[in-house]
Amino acid sequence: MRRRYLALKIVGEQFIGKEDLIGVLWDAVLRLFGEYGASRVNLSLVEYEAEGNYAILRCSHGALDMVRASIASVTEIKGKPIAINVIGVSGTLKSLRKKFL
Amino acid sequence: MKRFVDLHLRPMISDPNQVKNMITKSYELGYRLVGISLPPDAPGHTIRQLQQICSEVGTDLVTRVDLALRTSKELLGELRRLRRRFEVVSALCASKSVARQAAKDRRVDLLSFPADPRRRFFDPAEGELASKALASLEIDMAPLLSLRGGLRVRLFSRLRREVEVANKFKVPIVLSSGATKEYFLRTPHDYAALASLFDLPPSLGLRALSDNPLAIVERNRGKLSPGYVAPGIRVIKEGKDCLGE
Numbered sequence: 087m088r089r090r091y092l093a094l095k096i097v098g099e100q101f102i103g104k105e106d107l108i109g110v111l112w113d114a115v116l117r118l119f120g121e122y123g124a125s126r127v128n129l130s131l132v133e134y135e136a137e138g139n140y141a142i143l144r145c146s147h148g149a150l151d152m153v154r155a156s157i158a159s160v161t162e163i164k165g166k167p168i169a170i171n172v173i174g175v176s177g178t179l180k181s182l183r184k185k186f187l
Numbered sequence: 188m189k190r191f192v193d194l195h196l197r198p199m200i201s202d203p204n205q206v207k208n209m210i211t212k213s214y215e216l217g218y219r220l221v222g223i224s225l226p227p228d229a230p231g232h233t234i235r236q237l238q239q240i241c242s243e244v245g246t247d248l249v250t251r252v253d254l255a256l257r258t259s260k261e262l263l264g265e266l267r268r269l270r271r272r273f274e275v276v277s278a279l280c281a282s283k284s285v286a287r288q289a290a291k292d293r294r295v296d297l298l299s300f301p302a303d304p305r306r307r308f309f310d311p312a313e314g315e316l317a318s319k320a321l322a323s324l325e326i327d328m329a330p331l332l333s334l335r336g337g338l339r340v341r342l343f344s345r346l347r348r349e350v351e352v353a354n355k356f357k358v359p360i361v362l363s364s365g366a367t368k369e370y371f372l373r374t375p376h377d378y379a380a381l382a383s384l385f386d387l388p389p390s391l392g393l394r395a396l397s398d399n400p401l402a403i404v405e406r407n408r409g410k411l412s413p414g415y416v417a418p419g420i421r422v423i424k425e426g427k428d429c430l431g432e
Contacts, residue, residue: 097370117335118384151389154380158373161332167370171216172377 088147091132092175093186094157096139098168104134107141110163111170114156127153132179140187142179150175189393191375192400194222194249194275194297195327195363200233207240209369214246216374220404222249222363224277227269249404253299255279259288266294274407277325283308290316296403297361298322302330304338304345314356323399324353327365328378346385360387361403362395 096102108131115124127149133142145153157170174186193213198206206223213221223237234250241248252273256262262278262285270276277297280286286308289295298317300307309324317324326346334342353360362382366372373381379392387395409415414422 151380151383154377155384158377158381159332161370167368169370169372171374173374 087128088177089128089144090147090150090153090175090177091179091182092143092145092150092153092157093173093182094141094143095171095173096141096168097171098139098163098166100163100166100168102136102163102168104131104136106163107131107134110160110168111143111157114160115152118156118159119152123152127156129153140173142182142187147177189375189397190220190401191218191397192220192222192249192404193218193364193372193396194220194251194361194400194403195277195325195365196221196223197365197367198223199367200225200229200237203236203240206237207244209366209372210240210244210246212369212372213364214244216372218246218375220247220249220401222251222275222400222404224251224253225273227252227254227265249274251275251277253277253279255281256285257282259284262288263292266292270294271411274411275403280308281306286313287316290314290322291320292322293320295320295322296407297325299325299327302327302334302342304341307345307349309349309352311352311355314352314358317358318356323359323361323403324349325361325363326382326395327363328373328381329365329367329371331381332371332373343385350385350387359399359402360391360395361400362387362392363400 115127128146130144131141132144154172157172160170162168174182176182196209198209210221238248250273252269254262254265256265275296277299278289278295279299280289281301289298290313300309362378364372375396378396379389382392383389
């Protein structure tokens with residue numbers, strides 16, 4: 087299965103745990119695309135650096151736009167404002183790290 | 188490489204820190220031209236201050252005014268008064284009569300509508316008028332981020348119809364952030380992905396964030412330049428015998 091890796095930059099004033107981040111991303115996918123849509127994205131958090139405010143996410147190649155739209159729709163976490171910006175997308179983890187991190 | 192434009196930043200003009208943060212964030216996200224909504228009576232020094240901030244950040248400022256008026260008569264009056272003072276004029280159409288007038292008036296660059304789906308009046312008649320008057324349909328993305336549940340569902344549905352009408356009548360679409368805070372700013376590709384949810388293909392979404400707004404700004408800057416006479420005609424040299432040399 088072809089995959090896409092996304093480098094994310096998290097902009098927020100509070101500390102965000104790994105579980106909170108993946109939770110908020112799944113919520114966004116479910117809200118926008120429902121359970122059927124969510125079953126197609128194969129979303130997983132590959133890496134998360136809470137102090138550096140960056141993360142690497144993996145998803146299905148065909149669901150990239152769905153994932154990007156879901157990420158863009160996240161505006162808060164536990165009632166506090168947050169923005170998650172996709173800083174780059176790549177087909178391999180190696181090239182993602184080389185280009186964007 | 189595309190030059191991305193966000194024509195609708197809405198920071199509090201009275202707070203220079205917020206203005207600077209939003210312009211900087213916008214630049215970091217890849218926008219090289221930003222339009223900032225200014226009050227109709229914005230003094231010259233405020234505009235110069237904004238230009239200064241933009242040049243420090245490395246971006247280009249577009250002055251813009253949003254006309255939110257109740258009647259078409261008021262709209263005509265304000266267009267007469269303000270058209271030459273701002274590079275981009277947007278009409279926020281909160282009633283059908285204002286929407287019709289704005290769509291057929293060539294002085295209006297952008298047709299904007301409130302986030303409430305019941306108060307969006309961009310229908311086929313509106314599309315036909317806008318197409319003839321070279322107006323563009325502006326879609327602010329901030330409400331799509333802030334609304335939840337039924338309201339967002341209805342807005343998506345309404346935007347899908349508007350995009351269909353705009354494509355049918357070849358009305359250019361402009362996607363803008365409409366952000367009042369940094370947290371509502373997203374990259375152009377993220378906006379394009381969100382726009383695909385109301386059936387605007389990503390390629391057209393990216394064009395709505397680059398070529399379409401850029402065309403408006405370039406056209407208007409040309410018109411506001413001192414040598415402009417009429418579409419296609421401008422003074423390139425002044426003197427007694429310009430053709431002789």
